[in-house]
Amino acid sequence: MKKWLVSLLALVAISGASLTSVNHGTSAFAASKSKLxxxxxxxxxxxxxxxxxxxxxxxxxxxxxxxxxxxxxxxxxxxxxxxxxxxxxxxxxxxxxxxxxxxxxxxxxxxxxVVGIAPVVNTDVSVKSLTKSQLKKIFTGKVTNWNQVGGKNEKIVLINRAAGSGTRAVFEKAILGDATAATAQEQDSNGTVQKMISTTPGSISYLAFGYIKGQSGLKALKIKKVSPTTKNVEKNAWPIWGxxxxxxxxxxxxxxxxxxxxxxxxxxxxxxxxxxxxxxxxxxxxxxxxxxxxxx
Structure with missing residues (x-):
């Protein structure tokens, strides 16, 4: 057999072996995934x-x-x-x-x-921005009417998360500090709070950002005119996040x-x-x- 033909056959054999090896490795990887x-x-x-x-x-x-x-x-x-x-x-x-x-x-x-959390109100509330001090007074029961913070004469309906809620803990650490929250109706999930706020005039609570976007009947409040946005959370310009x-x-x-x-x-x-x-x-x-x- 001519030398060039022998060399060609050897090259084909090596290539075939390499291909077999690669395919075997791919199959092994797939098998590894399927074993999970x-x-x-x-x-x-x-x-x-x-x-x-x-x-x-x-x-x-x-x-x-x-x-x-x-x-x-x-x-x-x-x-x-x-x-x-x-x-x-x-x-x-x-x-x-x-x-x-x-x-x-x-x-x-x-x-x-990372989750951003914002104070939210029913859309009938005319207030658009509050300071941290005003929020603290609302959630500790010292402010009970929206006209005390620049809104219309309407009773504030306070809705809180239940004890044990991480969302509540993040909100209270940022806004209330060591102060004690006022007695209020408590809900056990962000989803329930979302529904309550959107259907209760004069109400206020807080929600993770993901529960606010595109939700009718409620709106997020600014804090000292700073908007609750991803950009502001990333640089800590928005204080409520975890x-x-x-x-x-x-x-x-x-x-x-x-x-x-x-x-x-x-x-x-x-x-x-x-x-x-x-x-x-x-x-x-x-x-x-x-x-x-x-x-x-």
């Missing part, structure tokens, strides 16, 4: 719930052998249940260190987004680890923005359990 199985139950923050549910749907499509269930209940419930080991993930709007009865040392924090935490008891493993990691995929960042949340990468400041610091 298990159940992930995430409970807690209703502010994080819409994002967690939609990411869960995408994740389940990518990993059909993993069952993801997302439930509300409030940040307090999420932290309590993950600490007890009854759920894989505790969703929270606040740091575990800030919750009474929670041993943060046994939990691992996974931040997945991280969306997904806590695990110990290090995340298996399907739970993969689900949390899925929040950081580039394809999910657009979903985070679409739903009114703020990607971590855009923040120019950092918040710890003790305060806010400028990023280096």
């Amino acid at each position: 199985t298990g159940k992930v139950l995430a409970v807690g923050s209703t502010a994080l719930q819409p994002l967690a549910e939609q990411v869960g749907e995408r994740f389940s499509s990518a990993y059909p052998s993993v069952q993801v269930t997302v439930q509300g209940g409030g940040s307090g419930a999420g932290l309590t249940q993950v600490q007890a080991g009854s759920v894989q993930i505790g969703n929270s709007d606040v740091f575990a260190e800030e919750k009474d009865g929670i041993d943060a040392s046994v939990l691992v924090d996974h931040k997945v987004a 991280y969306e935490h997904m806590y695990t008891k110990g290090k995340a493993k298996g399907a739970t680890k993969a689900f949390i990691a899925y929040f950081h995929k580039s394809s999910v960042k657009s979903l985070i923005k679409k739903l009114g949340y703020i990607p971590l990468a855009g923040m120019k400041v950092d918040r710890t359990a003790s305060g806010v610091v400028t990023k280096k």
